[in-house]
Amino acid sequence: MASRFFTLASNSFEEVLRRKVVYILVFVALLLVIQAGYGFVYMNLAESAGELELLSNMRGRFVLTLFEMIQFWGVVLAVFLGAVAISTEVKNRTIVPVLSRPVKRSTFFLAKWAGTSAFLLGFVGVGVLVGAGIAIYWELYPSTLFGLGVAELFLTVVLISAVSIALSTVTHPVAAGGGAFFVAYMGGMADGFSQHPNALLRGLALGARYLSPAHSPEPLLESGLLKGLVDPDYALYASVLAENAGYTVFTLLAGAAVFGYREIRIR
Amino acid sequence: MHVLEVEGLTKRFRSGWSKRMVDAVTELRLSINEGSVVAFVGPNGAGKTTTLLMMLGFLRPDRGTVSIFGETAGSPAAKRRLGFQSEIFYSYPFHTARRALGFYGRLSGMSESDLASRVPPMLERLGLADAAERRVSGFSKGMMQRLGLAQALLHEPELLLLDEPTTGLDPEGRKLVADIIAEEKARGRTVFLSSHILTDVERTCDRVVMIRQGTLVLDKNLNETTQSELWEVALSELSDDGLRELSAGGFSPEDAREPLVFRCDAERKTHLLNRATKNGWQIVTVRRIAETLEELYMKHLGGSSDG
Numbered sequence: 001m002a003s004r005f006f007t008l009a010s011n012s013f014e015e016v017l018r019r020k021v022v023y024i025l026v027f028v029a030l031l032l033v034i035q036a037g038y039g040f041v042y043m044n045l046a047e048s049a050g051e052l053e054l055l056s057n058m059r060g061r062f063v064l065t066l067f068e069m070i071q072f073w074g075v076v077l078a079v080f081l082g083a084v085a086i087s088t089e090v091k092n093r094t095i096v097p098v099l100s101r102p103v104k105r106s107t108f109f110l111a112k113w114a115g116t117s118a119f120l121l122g123f124v125g126v127g128v129l130v131g132a133g134i135a136i137y138w139e140l141y142p143s144t145l146f147g148l149g150v151a152e153l154f155l156t157v158v159l160i161s162a163v164s165i166a167l168s169t170v171t172h173p174v175a176a177g178g179g180a181f182f183v184a185y186m187g188g189m190a191d192g193f194s195q196h197p198n199a200l201l202r203g204l205a206l207g208a209r210y211l212s213p214a215h216s217p218e219p220l221l222e223s224g225l226l227k228g229l230v231d232p233d234y235a236l237y238a239s240v241l242a243e244n245a246g247y248t249v250f251t252l253l254a255g256a257a258v259f260g261y262r263e264i265r266i267r
Numbered sequence: 268m269h270v271l272e273v274e275g276l277t278k279r280f281r282s283g284w285s286k287r288m289v290d291a292v293t294e295l296r297l298s299i300n301e302g303s304v305v306a307f308v309g310p311n312g313a314g315k316t317t318t319l320l321m322m323l324g325f326l327r328p329d330r331g332t333v334s335i336f337g338e339t340a341g342s343p344a345a346k347r348r349l350g351f352q353s354e355i356f357y358s359y360p361f362h363t364a365r366r367a368l369g370f371y372g373r374l375s376g377m378s379e380s381d382l383a384s385r386v387p388p389m390l391e392r393l394g395l396a397d398a399a400e401r402r403v404s405g406f407s408k409g410m411m412q413r414l415g416l417a418q419a420l421l422h423e424p425e426l427l428l429l430d431e432p433t434t435g436l437d438p439e440g441r442k443l444v445a446d447i448i449a450e451e452k453a454r455g456r457t458v459f460l461s462s463h464i465l466t467d468v469e470r471t472c473d474r475v476v477m478i479r480q481g482t483l484v485l486d487k488n489l490n491e492t493t494q495s496e497l498w499e500v501a502l503s504e505l506s507d508d509g510l511r512e513l514s515a516g517g518f519s520p521e522d523a524r525e526p527l528v529f530r531c532d533a534e535r536k537t538h539l540l541n542r543a544t545k546n547g548w549q550i551v552t553v554r555r556i557a558e559t560l561e562e563l564y565m566k567h568l569g570g571s572s573d574g
Contacts, residue, residue: 007373011359018361093357097418100323100351100428101374102343264325266353 004103005111012115016081025080026123029073036065059138060226063131067153067221070127074157075184078120082164083177085112086259093266106256113165113252120157128153135225146224148237152216155241159213159248160184166255169262187212214243268337270426270457271299271322275331278317278481291317292481295331299459301425304452306472306489307461310568314481315461316354319430323351335426347376350424354431356415360404364395364414367403368421375422385421393417394443408435416444420451427451427458433467445470465560475560477567484567489560498536501526501551502543509546513539526551 016022039062046055086109089095099108128150135142164180171179186208193205216237223232276295279288292314299305309315320326322333324341333340336348358367365386372382390396393413398406403414412435419427429448433441441464448458448471462468468475469489477485503526505513513519513529518539520527526549529539536553543550 004374004376007370011370014361015359093353093355094359096325096353097351097356097358097371097415098374099325100346100349100353101371102347102376103374104343263327266320266325 005107005114008098008103008108008111009114009118012085012112013118014115016116016119019081022077022081022119025073025077029069033066033069036062036069056138056140057226060140063135063138063140064222064225066127066131066134067149067225070124070131071153071156074120074124074127074153075160075181077123078116078157078161079164079177079180079184081116081120082113082161082180083168083173085116085165086168087173087176090264090266095264096266099264105260109165109169109256109259110252113162113255116161116165117158120161121154124154124157140225142224143232144224144234145218145220145232145237148216148234148241149220149222149224151241152220152244155244155248156184156213159244159251162248162251162255166251166258169255169259183212187215213247214240216240269298269334270301270336271297271459272334273297273318273322273331274333276318276321276328276333277330278314278321278326279329290481292321292328292478295478295481295483297476297483297486299457301457302452302455303474304448304458304460304472306468306475307459307478308463308465308468308475308564308568309478310463313478313568315478316430317481318478319351319428319461322428348424349426349428350419350422351428352412352415352419352430352432354434355408356411356418358403358411358414358418360402362403363400364390364403364406364410364417365399367414368417371418372421377422385423389417389421392447409437409440412436413440413443416447420447425456427456428461429458430461431463432460433462433464441467465564469560475563477564479568485563497556498531498533498553499556500529500531500536500539500543500553502529502539502548503527503551504547504549506546509548513542516542530556 039058043055043058043062046058086095089098089112095108099105160180160183163183164176167176167179170176190205190208190212193201194209196202196205218232218237220237273295276292277290278292280291281287282289295314295318307315307318317326321328322335322340323346335345338345359370362370368386368389369382372386377385387396387399390399393416395410395413395417398410403411406414412432416429416432419429427448432444436444445467448460451458458471460468460472473489475485475487475489476483505527510527516538518529518531518535520529522528531539540550540553542548
């Protein structure tokens with residue numbers, strides 16, 4: 001069982017590595033990061049003027065932007081790779097020689113997710129290392145909250161890939177990707193309607209909040225990098241992470257159950 | 268216990284924009300004994316692949332059951348003992364032939380030492396030894412089919428399910444497949460071969476199951492089928508009255524040229540010869556002819572292009 005899981009997961013990881021479209025997405029992400037480097041001009045001006053506090057703040061903002069981009073592109077990749085992980089196998093019929101062997105469908109499903117997530121964690125991990133390297137070079141010393149923010153970043157891509165792959169077991173990959181993207185930002189969107197005078201909208205917002213992954217009450221990366229909190233509630237932040245880890249596990253179990261039951265139509 | 272048992276298997280699909288229900292397989296019943304090589308024959312769209320996909324658990328029957336070695340089809344316990352080759356074999360393009368076999372072998376539960384001892388001879392057996400380190404993305408269709416057969420055989424399954432294994436193969440490749448099936452049979456393995464290439468079936472199988480529009484139309488021992496009691500009697504010097512008499516008795520010649528050739532079973536052959544002797548017609552030839560699988564196919568499935 002473990003051996004089959006590892007065989008499938010490592011194959012899935014390599015499959016993702018060989019997807020050309022992934023490199024196009026990574027390239028676009030890099031271009032946007034470079035484009036954000038226009039701020040260096042202002043940093044040089046601030047340094048020349050001896051505005052050290054302003055300089056530190058600008059550097060902090062740049063590193064924060066970098067992490068936010070990593071998060072956004074991590075989510076984009078998670079949505080895309082999760083949605084196509086199984087549908088590509090069915091479309092290319094590579095699923096046939098795999099599932100005609102004594103491989104449980106749940107093992108296949110979880111291994112596909114694990115291989116995809118390993119790539120996503122690697123992508124985010126490289127981004128975090130680069131961002132941390134820049135922060136250290138600029139002598140920015142973030143607080144513990146920043147560490148929690150990075151953990152949240154890793155967990156977000158893993159969670160979204162789980163949602164995307166799970167939705168792809170019941171719907172077309174495009175709809176699965178769209179659904180996963182919606183789930184990723186549903187909580188934030190719902191917040192705007194939580195006090196709406198219309199009861200229906202309020203109800204929908206409440207439902208969306210419960211269905212969406214948990215959100216930390218503080219932007220952990222920003223708070224950890226730019227502004228120290230007077231009384232950070234670490235237990236609360238940790239419980240948000242734990243809740244999202246549970247959300248991921250539940251989503252995966254549900255996806256594996258559905259994939260185990262549904263028919264696989266090979267055309 | 269039967270190796271493979273299909274009981275009242277039924278599968279319907281929704282088809283087209285109107286979502287009309289179409290019968291893919293209807294009340295299919297068959298059982299296969301250990302060590303036999305059974306051909307599953309039918310035109311395109313007859314329901315052969317649908318049946319195989321139900322045997323593998325990809326599709327769920329609407330009614331009926333499939334059991335393999337007494338286990339529910341699709342369960343890991345059933346799949347542990349079978350090897351499957353699909354009509355067109357697809358593998359991950361970044362795999363080499365050797366790596367593909369290692370990958371599928373591991374999924375079948377083979378140990379690393381088993382893989383080390385079985386993969387090289389298997390590549391040799393299927394004529395892929397020279398291409399062992401080549402990526403499958405550069406393989407021809409024939410090479411992919413050989414690799415597909417190799418992955419089905421590698422873990423030495425007791426039951427082989429082969430879906431059109433000679434598709435895309437040249438005559439040498441087709442002979443290789445026939446030889447492999449014969450070798451597997453000699454080893455006591457059971458083979459279920461879905462095909463509509465009748466020469467392959469005649470060459471390799473000892474039983475034929477014919478299916479048309481998802482329904483079983485024939486299940487016969489192939490020896491019995493191809494050597495059925497069909498006789499050809501050629502007569503000459505028949506009068507018009509004699510011809511009318513024969514026609515009234517249900518005898519009609521193959522064509523109107525002399526000698527007149529009649530085809531009939533053994534009982535009617537005796538009847539015909541008795542009349543010829545009584546009426547003084549000349550008996551030109553009497554010979555037993557074998558009804559070929561192709562004739563049988565045309566008789567049961569002719570003009571039924573389902574696909």
